[in-house]
Amino acid sequence: MDPALLQEVIAGELTRRRTEIIAIDDRLTSMVDRLVGFVSSGGKRIRPEFLWCGWLAAGPAGTAGDAARGVLRVAAALELIQACALIHDDVIDRSERRRGAPSTYRALAKEHADAGLAGDSEHYGLSAAVLLGDLALAWADDLYAAGAQALDAVDRSLPVWQAMRTEVLAGQLLDLAAAARTTTDPALQAADAMRVNRFKTAAYTVERPLHLGASLAGAGGATVDALRAYGADIGVAFQLRDDLLGVYGDPAVTGKPAGDDLLQGKRTLLLATARAALRCDKALLADLDAGIGTAGADVDRLARIIASTGAVQEMEQRIADLVASGVAALSAVADDGRPVVAPDARARLVELAHAVTDRRR
Amino acid sequence: MDPALLQEVIAGELTRRRTEIIAIDDRLTSMVDRLVGFVSSGGKRIRPEFLWCGWLAAGPAGTAGDAARGVLRVAAALELIQACALIHDDVIDRSERRRGAPSTYRALAKEHADAGLAGDSEHYGLSAAVLLGDLALAWADDLYAAGAQALDAVDRSLPVWQAMRTEVLAGQLLDLAAAARTTTDPALQAADAMRVNRFKTAAYTVERPLHLGASLAGAGGATVDALRAYGADIGVAFQLRDDLLGVYGDPAVTGKPAGDDLLQGKRTLLLATARAALRCDKALLADLDAGIGTAGADVDRLARIIASTGAVQEMEQRIADLVASGVAALSAVADDGRPVVAPDARARLVELAHAVTDRRR
Numbered sequence A, B: 001m002d003p004a005l006l007q008e009v010i011a012g013e014l015t016r017r018r019t020e021i022i023a024i025d026d027r028l029t030s031m032v033d034r035l036v037g038f039v040s041s042g043g044k045r046i047r048p049e050f051l052w053c054g055w056l057a058a059g060p061a062g063t064a065g066d067a068a069r070g071v072l073r074v075a076a077a078l079e080l081i082q083a084c085a086l087i088h089d090d091v092i093d094r095s096e097r098r099r100g101a102p103s104t105y106r107a108l109a110k111e112h113a114d115a116g117l118a119g120d121s122e123h124y125g126l127s128a129a130v131l132l133g134d135l136a137l138a139w140a141d142d143l144y145a146a147g148a149q150a151l152d153a154v155d156r157s158l159p160v161w162q163a164m165r166t167e168v169l170a171g172q173l174l175d176l177a178a179a180a181r182t183t184t185d186p187a188l189q190a191a192d193a194m195r196v197n198r199f200k201t202a203a204y205t206v207e208r209p210l211h212l213g214a215s216l217a218g219a220g221g222a223t224v225d226a227l228r229a230y231g232a233d234i235g236v237a238f239q240l241r242d243d244l245l246g247v248y249g250d251p252a253v254t255g256k257p258a259g260d261d262l263l264q265g266k267r268t269l270l271l272a273t274a275r276a277a278l279r280c281d282k283a284l285l286a287d288l289d290a291g292i293g294t295a296g297a298d299v300d301r302l303a304r305i306i307a308s309t310g311a312v313q314e315m316e317q318r319i320a321d322l323v324a325s326g327v328a329a330l331s332a333v334a335d336d337g338r339p340v341v342a343p344d345a346r347a348r349l350v351e352l353a354h355a356v357t358d359r360r361r
Helices: A003-024 A026-041 A046-057 A065-093 A104-114 A121-150 A154-180 A186-216 A221-248 A260-264 A269-277 A282-291 A299-308 A311-329 A343-357 B003-024 B026-041 B046-057 B065-093 B104-114 B121-150 B154-179 B186-216 B221-248 B260-264 B269-277 B282-291 B299-308 B311-329 B343-357
Strands: none
Touching: A003 A026, A003 A065, A003 A121, A003 B154, A026 A065, A026 A104, A026 A121, A026 B154, A046 A065, A046 A186, A046 A221, A046 A343, A065 A104, A065 A121, A065 A154, A065 A186, A065 B121, A104 A121, A121 A154, A121 B065, A121 B121, A121 B154, A154 A186, A154 B003, A154 B026, A154 B121, A186 A221, A186 A269, A221 A260, A221 A269, A221 A299, A221 A311, A221 A343, A260 A299, A269 A282, A269 A299, A269 A311, A282 A299, A299 A311, A311 A343, B003 B026, B003 B065, B003 B121, B026 B065, B026 B104, B026 B121, B046 B065, B046 B186, B046 B221, B046 B343, B065 B104, B065 B121, B065 B154, B065 B186, B104 B121, B121 B154, B154 B186, B186 B221, B186 B269, B221 B260, B221 B269, B221 B299, B221 B311, B221 B343, B260 B299, B269 B282, B269 B299, B269 B311, B282 B299, B299 B311, B311 B343
């Protein structure tokens, strides 16, 4: 995928939508610019990369000119879905920072307070963030429709697009339901974490973008199966790396505070694994539990307790295993002996499997 | 429009989506049932009625069987957009009640508290409501796509659908921006209220549903122009009636607390008009301003102050004028002398103009 071309497509589409909003009322300029800035400047563009690989995987699909532009419009749609998910998630998780800057609802609240506007700044920030996320979700659909229509691929890709949207929202709801559980049983917590990982992250970060790309190209069932098997594994591994970064990541690189997941009390597989290992050390377990989700907790100490249980190595091993099994799925061959994933797409997917699971941010 | 058939389409579609969600995890049952219940049971189905009239206005479009079902799927999509708007609006406005029951975020918070779940019940309610609203918005697009495809009308209706979604969200953002203004100038407040009325309500309650229905039927430009002129007027009149009900409505009929708009400090044209009239009675104006948006304020007294200014009669007059001009727009004739709006659609629209602007809930 050509990142510069993706950037051009995103900038072009958002400029057009921005103009529409400002034509309705120019007082909406600063709000809409916050959304445009968030989508234009940020992110690792992981979903577009996987979409593109799914498109290539089907074989000799056109990659130049109009076809590429159609795929990149759908890629831009994925970035808008992600913008909605992050903007709303930050409200839900009460996250202060995102991509090295204040989270959207925090930035909007500050803008309101700085301008001395009427009403409660915090509630204004939350309200505007909810609506800007909605706008991103609506625009995502518009971009998907434009891209899929240009490729004459609505019939074959729409079910994938719809399933992806439902899954990511179900995954977020499941995350809420899991967080609301009162259980302290590490096995139940681990099972919950894996289900959330599967739907909230894996499906919509890797598996469905690949599937969507393949469906745009009209790929056959065997190609789709191989891509989805890869996607399910690499997607979960991606999340497990994210969980490790949420505890051990460098804030200067991740753009989030140190130990952010610990302070937020996020119920990760890493934490469930550490708690399981501490089953026979009740004092240390109580110590860990007391700190998780507690403002002002000593995150370095909590991180050391978790590491001391061997949970970090266990996560590293699981990541390595998932990368291996995911990559292996790409080697499937059809009855006629030909690979089901085109060689150039496969090479890029092997590269990406390592890149997204062995990253620092 | 056959309300029973609409109900059947809504129930059928939502049952299918509900099953999808529960297949992901059956712990999501109670959350998704809350959304399904909200959409299935509630509302005046005003937008579907106007959509249907827009469809009929173009003339001899098929109204039986598959065609009707396609239009009703788009009608169901409008009800889902409305569900998203109301669920998110109640979070934004901190509304306690809706359609005679606790608002969605309040009901979810209570469910959390009653079940003794982990975490902050209020924040859980807000979070789940944000996500259920997102789900409604995503499903709305799916239903629109299904309906428009069945009618082979995607190309001609998609721009209208997209414009409607952008407009309603821009209207909601504008409402926030207007509420955050520190001005106390009644003229500026009146201008703000009219802009919000135009985009947040009129466009998406009347004008765009009519336009969308007409576009599904492939109506010509003159028909669309007449419908939109009617829609803009009747939509604003609808909102002015809503503003009156927000102050003088019977809670047993509206399903909202008495004087809800006053307690919420909603900046309506009614209030701006009353404030303008009180310009020379500084004491009474201060009295009114002190009560608006204040918890525990004497809403009966505030309502009497507003009525004493003549603002209520002024609103009634504006509603009557808007109904007259809206209905007049339907009488347009083409160059060949034929009416641009089919007679049966026109008769129904005249009826609806009165029904939606002279209602008690």
